[in-house]
Amino acid sequence: xxxxxxxxxxxxxxxxxxxxxxxxxxxxxxxxxxxxxxxxxxxxxxxxxxxxxxxxxxxxxxxxxxxxxxxxxxxxxxxxxxxxxxxxxxxxxxxxxxxxxxxxxxxxxxxxxxxxxxxxxxxxxxxxxxxxxxxxxxxxxxxxxxxxxxxxxxxxxxxxxxxxxxxxxxxxxxxxxxxxxxxxxxxxxxxxxxxxxxxxxxxxxxxxxxxxxxxxxxxxxxxxxxxxxxxxxxxxxxxxxxxxxxxxxxxxxxxxxxxxxxxxxxxxxxxxxxxxxxxxxxxxxxxxxxxxxxxxxxxxxxxxxxxxxxxxxxxxxxxxxxxxxxxxxxxxxxxxxxxxxxxxxxxxxxxxxxxxxxxxxxxxxxxxxxxxxxxxxxxxxxxxxxxxxxxxxxxxxxxxxxxxxxxxxxxxxxxxxxxx
Amino acid sequence: xxxxxxxxxxxxxxxxxxxxxxxxxxxxxxxxxxxxxxxxxxxxxxxxxxxxxxxxxxxxxxxxxxxxxxxxxxxxxxxxxxxxxxxxxxxxxxxxxxxxxxxxxxxxxxxxxxxxxxxxxxxxxxxxxxxxxxxxxxxxxxxxxxxxxxxxxxxxxxxxxxxxxxxxxxxxxxxxxxxxxxxxxxxxxxxxxxxxxxxxxxxxxxxxxxxxxxxxxxxxxxxxxxxxxxxxxxxxxxxxxxxxxxxxxxxxxxxxxxxxxxxxxxxxxxxxxxxxxxxxxxxxxxxxxxxxxxxxxxxxxxxxxxxxxxxxxxxxxxxxxxxxxxxxxxxxxxxxxxxxxxxxxxxxxxxxxxxxxxxxxxxxxxxxxxxxxxxxxxxxxxxxxxxxxxxxxxxxxxxxxxxxxxxxxxxxxxxxxxxx
Numbered sequence: 001x002x003x004x005x006x007x008x009x010x011x012x013x014x015x016x017x018x019x020x021x022x023x024x025x026x027x028x029x030x031x032x033x034x035x036x037x038x039x040x041x042x043x044x045x046x047x048x049x050x051x052x053x054x055x056x057x058x059x060x061x062x063x064x065x066x067x068x069x070x071x072x073x074x075x076x077x078x079x080x081x082x083x084x085x086x087x088x089x090x091x092x093x094x095x096x097x098x099x100x101x102x103x104x105x106x107x108x109x110x111x112x113x114x115x116x117x118x119x120x121x122x123x124x125x126x127x128x129x130x131x132x133x134x135x136x137x138x139x140x141x142x143x144x145x146x147x148x149x150x151x152x153x154x155x156x157x158x159x160x161x162x163x164x165x166x167x168x169x170x171x172x173x174x175x176x177x178x179x180x181x182x183x184x185x186x187x188x189x190x191x192x193x194x195x196x197x198x199x200x201x202x203x204x205x206x207x208x209x210x211x212x213x214x215x216x217x218x219x220x221x222x223x224x225x226x227x228x229x230x231x232x233x234x235x236x237x238x239x240x241x242x243x244x245x246x247x248x249x250x251x252x253x254x255x256x257x258x259x260x261x262x263x264x265x266x267x268x269x270x271x272x273x274x275x276x277x278x279x280x281x282x283x284x285x286x287x288x289x290x291x292x293x294x295x296x297x298x299x300x301x302x303x304x305x306x307x308x309x310x311x312x313x314x315x316x317x318x319x320x321x322x323x324x325x326x327x328x329x330x331x332x333x334x335x336x337x338x339x340x341x342x343x344x345x346x347x348x349x350x351x352x353x354x355x356x357x358x359x360x361x362x363x364x365x366x367x368x369x370x371x372x373x374x375x376x377x378x379x380x381x382x383x384x385x386x387x388x389x390x391x392x393x394x395x396x397x398x399x400x401x402x403x404x405x406x407x408x409x410x411x412x413x414x415x416x417x418x419x420x
Numbered sequence: 421x422x423x424x425x426x427x428x429x430x431x432x433x434x435x436x437x438x439x440x441x442x443x444x445x446x447x448x449x450x451x452x453x454x455x456x457x458x459x460x461x462x463x464x465x466x467x468x469x470x471x472x473x474x475x476x477x478x479x480x481x482x483x484x485x486x487x488x489x490x491x492x493x494x495x496x497x498x499x500x501x502x503x504x505x506x507x508x509x510x511x512x513x514x515x516x517x518x519x520x521x522x523x524x525x526x527x528x529x530x531x532x533x534x535x536x537x538x539x540x541x542x543x544x545x546x547x548x549x550x551x552x553x554x555x556x557x558x559x560x561x562x563x564x565x566x567x568x569x570x571x572x573x574x575x576x577x578x579x580x581x582x583x584x585x586x587x588x589x590x591x592x593x594x595x596x597x598x599x600x601x602x603x604x605x606x607x608x609x610x611x612x613x614x615x616x617x618x619x620x621x622x623x624x625x626x627x628x629x630x631x632x633x634x635x636x637x638x639x640x641x642x643x644x645x646x647x648x649x650x651x652x653x654x655x656x657x658x659x660x661x662x663x664x665x666x667x668x669x670x671x672x673x674x675x676x677x678x679x680x681x682x683x684x685x686x687x688x689x690x691x692x693x694x695x696x697x698x699x700x701x702x703x704x705x706x707x708x709x710x711x712x713x714x715x716x717x718x719x720x721x722x723x724x725x726x727x728x729x730x731x732x733x734x735x736x737x738x739x740x741x742x743x744x745x746x747x748x749x750x751x752x753x754x755x756x757x758x759x760x761x762x763x764x765x766x767x768x769x770x771x772x773x774x775x776x777x778x779x780x781x782x783x784x785x786x787x788x789x790x791x792x793x794x795x796x797x798x799x800x801x802x803x804x805x806x807x808x809x810x811x812x813x814x815x816x817x818x819x820x821x822x823x824x825x826x827x828x829x830x831x832x833x834x835x836x837x838x839x840x
Contacts, residue, residue: 014457016448017636021439023462028436037434038469042443042460049458159814216437280735287715288708291729295707298783298815306735308728309711315700315726315769319739349735363718392528394579395718 001179002035005061007053008042009069009078010156022067022154022161029165033172034181034230035063045069050081058147063172068156070136072115079123082153086141088123096130097122097137104135126153129167134160140171150175182229182237184245187258187267189222189408196223196255203251210237211244219393219400220293221263222408225252254412264407265293265300271414272303272353281307281406282320282345282356284332285374289403290355305349310341320344333358333369335386338377346379353380355410357402362395374402378413382420385413421599422455425481427473428462429489429498430576442487442574442581449585453592454601454650455483465489470501478567483592488576490539490556499543502573506561508543516550517542517557524555546573549587554580560591570595602649602657604665607678607687609642609828616643616675623671630657631664639813639820640713641683642828645672674832684827685713685720691834692723692773701727701826702740702765702776704752705794709823710775725769730761740764753778753789755806758797766799773800775830777822782815794822798833802840805833 006026012018020042027037038061043049050069057064069078083091098120105112119135122128129138139153152168154161172178188196193215197204204213210231216224227245231237249256258267272279281290291307294300310316313332317324322340330336341356359374360366372391377384387409391401426446432438440462447457458481463469470489477484489498503511518540525532539555542548549558559573572588574581592598608616613635617624624633630651636644647665651657669676678687692699701710711727714720730736733752737744742760750756761776779794780786792811797804807829811821 013444014447014460015451016444016446016457019439019441019444020460024433024436024439026436027434031435037436038464040434040440040460040462044458278732283708283711287720288703288711288713288727288729291703291708292712293708295729295731296816296819300707301731305732306728306730306739307708308726308739309708309715310726311715311721312698312725312769318770319726319728319768348739349732350738396716399716 002063002176003038003061004030004035004063004065005057006037006040007057007064007066008040008156009045009050009066010042011044013042013068014044021158022156025158025162026065026067026154026165029169032181032183033169034179035172045077047077047081050078051085054081054085054151055146058144058149058151061149063150063152063176065152065154065168067154067161070119070153070155072119072135078153079121082126082139082141082151083123085144086123086125086151087145088125090124091121092124093117093121094128094130094137095120097128097135100130100132101135129164129171131155131160131164133157133163136160138164138167142175180231180237182231182241183226184241184259185224185226185261186245186249186252186256187222187224187260187262187264188252188255189257189264189404190255191223193217193223200248200251203247207244208240211241213248219397220404222257222404224261254415257408257411263293264404264411266297268407268411268414269294269297269300269303271411271418273299275414275418277352277414278303278305278350279410280305280345280349280351280354282341282354283307283309284311284316284341284357285359285361286357286399286403286406287311287361289399290357290406293403293407305351308345308348316341316344320348331368333360333366333373333375335375335377335388338375338386339379339384340377342377342379343384353378353410353414355379355406357406359402361398361402372398374398374405376402376406376409378406378410380413380417382417385409422483422596423458423481424450424455424483424485425477426457426460427477427484427486428460428576429465429470429486430462431464433462433488434464441578442576445578445582446485446487446574446585449589452601452603453589454599455592465497467497467501470498471505474501474571475505475566478564478569478571481569483570483572483596485572485574485588487574487581490573490575498573499541502546502559502561502571503543505564506543506545506571507565508545510544511541512544513537513541514548514550514557515540517548517555520550520552521555549584549591551575551580551584553577553583556580558584558587562595600651600657602651602661603646604661604679605644605646605681606665606668606672606676607642607644607680607682607684608672608675609677609684609824610675611643613637613643620668620671623667627664628660631661633668639817640824642677642824644681674835677828677831683713684824684831686717688827688831688834689714689717689720689723691831691838693719695834695838697772697834698723698725698770699830700725700765700769700771700774702761702774703727703729704731704736704761704777705779705781706777706819706823706826707731707781709819710777710826713823713827725771728765728768736761736764740768751788753780753786753793753795755795755797755808758795758806759799759804760797762797762799763804773798773830773834775799775826777826779822781818781822792818794818794825796822796826796829798826798830800833800837802837805829 126139136155141151346354365371546559556575561571766774785791
């Protein structure tokens with residue numbers, strides 16, 4: 001297995017102003033490709049520090065990725081260091097990247113200054129992968145002096161760095177003998193990791209030696225189960241992986257919401273779109289998070305009509321039509337109120353389905369319910385259902401769990417309706 | 421100035437499953453204390469790697485912070501490495517942390533197993549700061565063999581790591597001669613960094629040599645301006661800093677929304693609470709983000725009544741009462757619709773103030789408006805106002821900017837009403 005190291009350059013990271021997300025994105029992509037990241041290092045915009053760190057990491061790892069330090073301003077001295085440690089004798093202007101610089105500045109209505117043109121200059125030892133999203137080129141230095149390792153230099157702007165990953169992986173595959181590794185992911189919601197792992201243990205224990213199951217949990221998306229095959233490329237790996245995946249899917253049943261790496265809001269949207277159904281929601285404790293998740297999916301206007309955040313009792317009563325008597329008798333955090341809210345917003349918007357939440361995200365509970373309690377109501381053409389969960393996180397994570405649970409509860413209800 | 425290094429331990433970071441936020445939180449707190457973070461390193465759960473990295477960092481920096489690797493499971497081998505490199509001869513059980521372990525497990529209704537008790541055991545060279553939020557103790561190793569540097573070991577769980585920072589800073593101050601450094605922050609919204617820096621240049625250039633202004637921009641909160649005084653503690657620094665701050669505030673006028681490090685939703689909530697006012701909102705393109713921000717503030721139920729996310733035209737018309745004719749004649753993304761939405765939700769909920777958004781977050785615009793266009797409407801007891809902005813970000817960041825701009829627009833309207 002190839003070892004890699006990721007080096008992030010920038011004072012803004014060391015003073016805590018900017019959160020480094022590039023390293024995570026790179027690490028995730030590398031891991032899936034079968035490359036093992038053994039270190040991540042963040043350093044400042046200092047020539048000596050950059051040179052010393054890169055040389056150290058090149059001597060430890062076969063591939064080093066560095067991000068940042070490539071902009072046109074004076075802080076960005078990475079390119080000079082790369083020229084020096086790669087034994088370059090000068091710079092050459094890369095025509096493909098120069099064209100990109102011209103195009104980008106032209107689109108922004110800006111003149112091209114000498115400082116911009118210099119962005120397309122690279123040390124003569126560098127191979128260039130054109131950065132399609134920005135002015136700073138992606139550079140590859142093969143067979144670095146001293147170590148023989150390969151160095152990739154990426155821009156620091158997050159969407160440019162992430163955008164560079166596919167081209168870099170393709171370049172890696174073309175130049176390094178990578179172990180053949182296949183992955184398939186399925187997304188699971190509604191069972192704790194420990195319970196799920198117990199449920200799957202007999203099947204997991206019987207997996208062939210070249211297959212491995214990874215549990216990758218997340219508050220908003222549930223657990224991603226990733227089945228990997230580290231085969232010797234004898235040829236039948238894809239079929240064998242699919243066969244095991246079928247068994248896994250059968251074991252999971254409706255716990256599985258997708259057989260690829262995605263999230264609940266995208267999956268729910270796909271079901272609604274496919275069947276020409278519309279959706280609305282009513283939120284109390286989640287305060288807009290469900291609507292925010294649903295509308296974060298581009299194209300959600302095809303099925304999402306709208307929502308009501310009814311924080312005040314008066315809005316629950318007057319906008320959603322929850323009967324005051326129900327609130328008085330059952331309490332705001334109750335099955336009855338969740339049901340009435342879902343019904344109310346469904347009637348108000350005329351949607352096919354509606355989901356509603358009422359609960360206590362924190363910091364405190366009330367006399368009837370512990371903090372972390374949520375009642376979820378779902379309403380559709382065939383009736384209303386409710387469910388109660390109690391989570392034990394802080395306010396922010398409770399809100400996320402409530403919202404994800406509501407999306408999943410509605411998904412299950414729609415699937416059941418569709419199957420009958 | 422003291423140099424520090426931050427080491428994060430955990431395989432889950434190297435495979436990209438978990439984003440390391442602890443390093444940023446620590447770095448930010450350290451920078452404000454006048455400690456310079458020179459490196460951040462993330463490594464896996466390997467004994468040799470942990471020992472080697474910590475020893476290297478201890479030899480480079482006067483203080484090293486390591487987070488993670490302290491849980492009860494077999495992966496967590498940090499404590500053994502710390503015992504070894506600190507020259508400890510054994511472990512001692514810390515009574516204060518033991519009490520915390522008992523308390524936490526008891527509250528979760530769990531029995532205390534030997535594996536849990538071991539959490540309170542620390543190498544005998546360690547001083548303990550009790551972790552009030554979890555079972556793993558915070559450990560301090562002073563005068564480490566070989567380097568003489570200090571090593572702080574923090575738990576990896578983010579809210580525990582962040583919760584440990586104040587106690588660690590207090591310990592640092594009690595044991596290290598820190599340079600005296602004073603900070604004051606003001607929050608600014610509604611002007612680009614470049615324009616703001618031009619506006620402030622004459623004042624900034626005239627600052628005394630021991631004062632410095634930093635620009636810390638953020639999509640959701642605007643620009644934090646941090647004025648720092650690196651005085652020699654001759655005694656008049658606080659007064660001199662306050663005097664400069666007064667000048668800065670006068671220059672900023674209503675661009676400044678707070679004279680401490682906070683955000684728009686908290687500031688708006690404070691104004692509403694102080695004056696006994698209530699709020700509602702109607703969201704189209706922001707899809708719940710405004711309500712989500714407002715309700716992320718604990719205690720927001722005191723002033724936030726609720727909101728309507730009117731994604732569909734039918735919901736704009738039937739729930740918010742936007743006249744169909746207005747939509748037909750002016751288009752959905754228009755001043756008139758933003759105004760009618762704000763008015764509609766104010767009437768519906770009976771709130772004192774209301775804010776509404778209608779726009780195009782992306783990925784594409786329409787025939788009348790470029791992508792990134794938003795119309796914001798604000799309604800209050802003295803009437804209605806609207807404003808248009810065009811931002812040039814991706815969908816996610818456009819939604820954030822729309823929401824922040826809406827909160828700020830409403831803030832300015834309320835302040836004007838209150839001042840008349």
